[in-house]
Amino acid sequence: MTISVPESIGGQAALQQHVDDFMMRVAAQSPGETEFHQAVREVVDSVMPLVLSKRVYREAKVLERLVVPERVIMFRVVWTDDTGQVQINRGYRVQMNGLLGPYKGGLRFHPSVTLGVLKFLAFEQIFKNCLTTLPMGGAKGGSDFDPKGRSDQEVMRFCQAFMSELCRYIGPDIDVPAGDIGVGGREIGFLFGQYRRLTQRFNGTLTGKNVNWGGSNLRPEATGYGAVYFASEMLSTRGESVKGKTATVSGSGNVAQYTVEKLNTLGAKVVTLSDSDGTIVDQDGITAEKLAWVMELKNVRRGRIREYADHFKGTKYLAGKRPWSVPCDLAFPSATQNEIDEDDARLLVRNGCYCVSEGANMPSRPEAVDVFLDAKILYGPGKAANAGGVAVSGLEMNQNSGCMRRSREDVDAQLCTIMHSIHEGCVKFGQEDGFVNYVRGANCAAFVRIADAMVQQGCI
Numbered sequence: 001m002t003i004s005v006p007e008s009i010g011g012q013a014a015l016q017q018h019v020d021d022f023m024m025r026v027a028a029q030s031p032g033e034t035e036f037h038q039a040v041r042e043v044v045d046s047v048m049p050l051v052l053s054k055r056v057y058r059e060a061k062v063l064e065r066l067v068v069p070e071r072v073i074m075f076r077v078v079w080t081d082d083t084g085q086v087q088i089n090r091g092y093r094v095q096m097n098g099l100l101g102p103y104k105g106g107l108r109f110h111p112s113v114t115l116g117v118l119k120f121l122a123f124e125q126i127f128k129n130c131l132t133t134l135p136m137g138g139a140k141g142g143s144d145f146d147p148k149g150r151s152d153q154e155v156m157r158f159c160q161a162f163m164s165e166l167c168r169y170i171g172p173d174i175d176v177p178a179g180d181i182g183v184g185g186r187e188i189g190f191l192f193g194q195y196r197r198l199t200q201r202f203n204g205t206l207t208g209k210n211v212n213w214g215g216s217n218l219r220p221e222a223t224g225y226g227a228v229y230f231a232s233e234m235l236s237t238r239g240e241s242v243k244g245k246t247a248t249v250s251g252s253g254n255v256a257q258y259t260v261e262k263l264n265t266l267g268a269k270v271v272t273l274s275d276s277d278g279t280i281v282d283q284d285g286i287t288a289e290k291l292a293w294v295m296e297l298k299n300v301r302r303g304r305i306r307e308y309a310d311h312f313k314g315t316k317y318l319a320g321k322r323p324w325s326v327p328c329d330l331a332f333p334s335a336t337q338n339e340i341d342e343d344d345a346r347l348l349v350r351n352g353c354y355c356v357s358e359g360a361n362m363p364s365r366p367e368a369v370d371v372f373l374d375a376k377i378l379y380g381p382g383k384a385a386n387a388g389g390v391a392v393s394g395l396e397m398n399q400n401s402g403c404m405r406r407s408r409e410d411v412d413a414q415l416c417t418i419m420h421s422i423h424e425g426c427v428k429f430g431q432e433d434g435f436v437n438y439v440r441g442a443n444c445a446a447f448v449r450i451a452d453a454m455v456q457q458g459c460i
């Protein structure tokens, strides 16, 4: 779908001026929140022609409203460590936009968490959730708490203290948090336990729960599997599949692990994994057996990825390095924001990579995105490619409200269908002379639905 910019706007330079003016106001309203500005600019770049071409969007000030959270909750989290010392962290929940359903989005526990980081993630989440077509608004939360090196007891005490405050602001039809970096099955268990104790309610307020007590089949797998399904959709536009391809994956947490699992099942070879200390390279491929070892290392022993190179002979550890210098056909950034810079992107493309499917949120810097788009490779931005996680969270909410459980096969089939329809939406809005710009496609497909809801629900 081509969006024609009205004559009255005065061409590309005038369009750019509208974007720059808008971004200047955003920067003035939220000083120093660089990740948030980055996420907003990408969307505004894509959707400004739509806004300018539709008077009702301009009059309803849809863009101006979208960049202001509906509500931000900030609180102190006080807990005691194993030595009896009092520890203090900051807790947050950014309820960004509730037009399409209860606020929905993960919780991140990582020392780098700030309000600006959570605003970027909550902003992205509005569009991502919208693409799933499920009834979910956008939110994100978390804390600067660092779970690394903490005992299970310490993590439990922190989660209980965090939930003691958060529980006032969430609920199955209000706001439904889930996991993100540093928040997996263990943390969701502790958070849910405290929520139930304080509210005396057993309900679907959190997703990512254990399947024994209300969780959905396939939720742990969903983000990684979804990112691979999205890559398969992109490859199918060129008559190709992931079978026989070589892939690089960054990170070694939840998303990375299940990305590797699905790539293996579909016949690709994965040659890297990483963490914030470095990258392991295994040219023979990280097979199912090796992946099982990684899962035990990361999820049970909570060790570091460098141990892989000590354990499996003939493999390499690149200390302090990211995986992007390793030649591949497909790349799956699955660690964190801005983990691919311009040089990384150039190296990837030069070494033959022609498909990037983002499991992480905003892992590519804007200059790296430009490299991918200029090279016309298949580039699936996070808000489309990693939407499988929140999509299955949406299915978990649906199962909880209906007091039922879907089978693995049923959830997997729904996940495939959702990733297919997200891809179709991107293609519909992102076609450019035989090339699909998935960034513009994802942003515009989501924006139209949210903007229309804003107009329809009035001035709120």
Ligand code: NDP
Residues within 6 Å of the ligand: 112, 179, 180, 181, 182, 183, 184, 223, 251, 252, 253, 254, 255, 256, 274, 275, 276, 277, 334, 335, 336, 337, 359, 360, 361, 386, 387, 389, 390
């Ligand atoms: P995990 O905590 O399970 O794993 C995170 C991985 O990324 C770890 O290997 C970690 O290494 C690495 N990492 C984290 N921060 C950094 C950093 N600053 N620099 C380098 N490496 C880093 O998180 P997830 O797998 O759940 O999340 C990974 C990404 O996927 C995030 O961007 C998240 O927002 C996104 N995402 C997650 C979804 C989910 O369902 N979980 C859904 C959609 C997106 P280390 O151990 O050294 O910190």
Ligand code: 2IT
Residues within 6 Å of the ligand: 104, 105, 106, 107, 128, 176, 177, 178, 179, 180, 207, 361, 386, 387, 389, 390, 391, 393
């Ligand atoms: O970034 C994300 O989409 C997530 N961390 C998952 C959110 C969710 O509510 O499942």
